[in-house]
Amino acid sequence: MLSALADYLRLLRVGTALVRHDVILPGEYHGRLPLTARFAGRLLRFIGGGATGRPGKRLATALERLGPAYIKLGQFLATRPDVFGVETTTDLSHLKDKLPPFSMLEAQKALREEFNEQADILFPKLSDPIAAASLAQVHRLETRGGLRAVKILRPRVEWLIERELRAMMRAARLAERVSAESRRLEAVAFVGTVGASMRKELDLRLEAGGADELAELARRDDFFHIPAVDWDRSGRRVLTTDWVEGRPLTDPKALEQDGVNRPELATAVTRGFLTHAIRDGVFHADMHEGNMLVTPKGRLALVDFGLIGRIGQNERRFLAEILWGFIRRDYARIAEVHFEAGYVPPDRSVGDFAQALRSVGEPIHGKPASEVSMGRLLLQLLDFTHTFGMHLRPELVLLQKTMVQVEGVARAIDPNHDIWAAAEPIVKDWITANLGPVGAPKLALNTAQEVFDRLKRLPDIMDKFEANLTTPVKATPLQTGPPWWAWLVLGALASGLTVYFVS
Ligand SMILES: Nc1ncnc2c1ncn2[C@@H]1O[C@H](COP(=O)(O)OP(=O)(O)O)[C@@H](O)[C@H]1O
Ligand SMILES: [Mg+2]
Structure with missing residues (x-):
């Protein structure tokens, strides 16, 4: 109660x-x-x-x-x-994620809780916090092996978040009970998804895993620098990575450093992102300027791996073919790709869809490429979801959102940046490697494997479905409505607040 x-x-x-x-x-x-x-x-x-x-x-x-x-x-x-x-x-x-830092005493306490008596040996010279946000703050650390960045979760932040999530869930259940609109929007499921995404960010071991995976992929080419994880100094509430010498892009002086070549840097941003998305299917999904540092040698470093986007083989192919189609103005092909990927129900006309795509693509072709936004174009495509009854995969929305961020950053670095020209070699290489005579059989095999994997899960899903159908629904206190005294308290508080605001 x-x-x-x-x-x-x-x-x-x-x-x-x-x-x-x-x-x-x-x-x-x-x-x-x-x-x-x-x-x-x-x-x-x-x-x-x-x-x-x-x-x-x-x-x-x-x-x-x-x-x-x-x-x-x-x-x-x-x-x-x-x-x-x-x-x-x-x-x-543009929401600001800044909060006052917590004290050094609290930081030391968190380290001792995570590393016990080893804490003083592992973290001998911890600086004052250099950045503080809603979930964690970052310190600089000197070690014999070099400088490190140490991210520590806020004291009791897990408890705080759980408390608010519980209240949000109660509100969602209440809303679903009284409003058909909330049931249609699946308010409870939505809070569930929000909760899952917040809980992921509260386990820094997951962030360490993401950082390590991206670092390994980034080493294959030279677009981004990603700091290595210091596993001995990382745990559930503490993440330690190599320190990146550089200035965040939010600092106006970041691009004035000697080693910076603006057009090259902007191209690296676009190519790095598309390489990770199309080739690897894994990308940093929080590419705002605070998470990007420019090193004195003019390289771009990424930090903050709380949000990693993943797209499957089908979506990667979709993305590559869409971009390739627009680069070559082949609308019929783009339309076919939408149908092949299963985004458009088969009872719709490919021709009608190609016509709609032309309406997106043609107006932009007369314009200078630097004025044509790839992210917005993708958004317009995804917007056809409603018109053509398409099934949209949420991971594509995250990709589109990140693309808008990436493009914004690239244009801020170099106002003349041509995202299409920068993208072309990446897209072309992938198409040649995967859809050419050598790559096509491999891709078909991968896609078949993905379908097979999904099919394998089907009996399981059917079992759960059946169990749900046969289990009688238990009435929880919420389903029988909030208790009478809750309304009384709410009423009293609401009147108090009304009087406070009006007076
Ligand atoms: N490895 C690093 N080297 C240098 N600075 C870093 C490093 N990691 C984080 N920072 C700095 O700390 C800030 C906050 O870190 P970040 O991981 O983005 O935390 P949050 O999730 O709170 O945004 C970054 O914007 C950056 O300026
Ligand atoms: Mg950040």
């Missing part, structure tokens, strides 16, 4: 922040709302005192104020332009 009460209080705090920033039924959407909702929106704005700026920006500010779990929620929402719209997700992607 106490935990339920705590959840409702927490939700009330969230509700208050959202009302204050006018993100529940915002004025901008009034035209689309029924009369009762419009009235409720006006009332909320009156209570909240009004707010300025676009709805996405207001939401970002509200989430920043609500702390770590909500900052992470905002970052998650920012990866779904297909659900929340491009403008809102763009605004959310």
Whole structure:
């Protein structure tokens, strides 16, 4: 009972922040709302005192104020332009993930908890924090083997996040019970996904694994530098990597260093990203300027591996063929690729789809390549999801989102950057290697293997499905509704807050 009460209080705090920033039924959407909702929106704005700026920006500010779990929620929402719209997700992607650092005493305590008596030997000279965000902070460390960067999770952050997730889940269940729209949007499943993604970021061993995997792939060519993991100094709550001497791209002086050649650096960004996505199917999915450092020799280093994107063989082929199709203006081929990949249901016409693609591709061909955004083009393609009843894979959305980031960074480095010209050799090499006479049989084999793997899981899925059908649904307290006293407490608090805001 106490935990339920705590959840409702927490939700009330969230509700208050959202009302204050006018993100529940915002004025901008009034035209689309029924009369009762419009009235409720006006009332909320009156209570909240009004707010300025676009709805996405207001939401970002509200989430920043609500702390770590909500900052992470905002970052998650920012990866779904297909659900929340491009403008809102763009605004959310500018959400600031900065918090005051925690003390050195707390940092030392975390190290002792992770490494016991070894802590003092492994971390003898730890600097003050150099960066602090919602989940962790980073210190510099001198060791006999050289400089290191040590990322330490915030004290009790796992507990804090679990607490907020529990309240979010309660809100989602409640919403699904009372609103058909929430059931359609699968609010409970959505909170489940958000929770899973947050929990992943709270285990730094996973981040170490991602860093190591990308470092190994990056060594195959020379596009990015990725610092090596110091496994002896890493654990669930601590991640240690080699220190990168350089300046983040957020620092205006980063590109003024002697060794920097802007056009070459921009090309390396585009090629590095596409190589990882198309060739390896694994990519750094948080390529914002704070996570990219320019070394004095003019190389680009990546840090922060909390979010790694993965796309399967089918999606990689899809991406390569799409880009190749646009580079060569072969719309019929792009349309076929969509059908072959199973994105467009077979009862739709390939010809109609090719026509739609032409409408995306042709207007851009007269323009200078530096003005044509690859990320936006991919978004327009994914936008046809609705029109053509396509089945969109979420990992492609993450890829598209990252591509927009990458392109933004490349153009900030070199305003004349031509992403198409930079992409061409990477795409061409992959097509030749995989779809030419030598590569095609290998690709067919891989794709068949993927289909076979999925089929192997089918009996399992059927069993679970059957078990679900035969197990009677147990009524949980939530399904029988929140207890009467919760409404009483909520009512009293809501009236108190209303009086506070209005006065
Ligand atoms: N290996 C490193 N070398 C140098 N600086 C680093 C290194 N790792 C992180 N940093 C610095 O610390 C900041 C925060 O680290 P990051 O891993 O991005 O944490 P967060 O997940 O909190 O964003 C980075 O933006 C970068 O400036
Ligand atoms: Mg970062």
